[in-house]
Amino acid sequence: MGPIESSEVICPYCGETIEHLLDPGGGEIQEYVEDCEVCCRPWSVRVRYDPETGLDVRVERADE
Numbered sequence: 001m002g003p004i005e006s007s008e009v010i011c012p013y014c015g016e017t018i019e020h021l022l023d024p025g026g027g028e029i030q031e032y033v034e035d036c037e038v039c040c041r042p043w044s045v046r047v048r049y050d051p052e053t054g055l056d057v058r059v060e061r062a063d064e
């Protein structure tokens with residue numbers, strides 16, 4: 001069990017910067033849909049853990 005990590009992401013809808021919590025125990029590559037906590041629109045979140053470059057988090061609109 002590693003520590004919970006977080007990453008700042010920018011919402012593709014409202015442009016807010018949001019501290020997004022990540023679960024490193026979920027695997028090296030994770031894809032899921034999560035609602036923005038500011039505007040409640042759905043993000044398509046892709047998380048990748050790379051042992052060399054670290055964490056890569058991408059957030060895109062999920063409704064297109």
Ligand SMILES: [Zn+2]
Binds near residue numbers: 012013038041
């Ligand atoms: Zn938003």
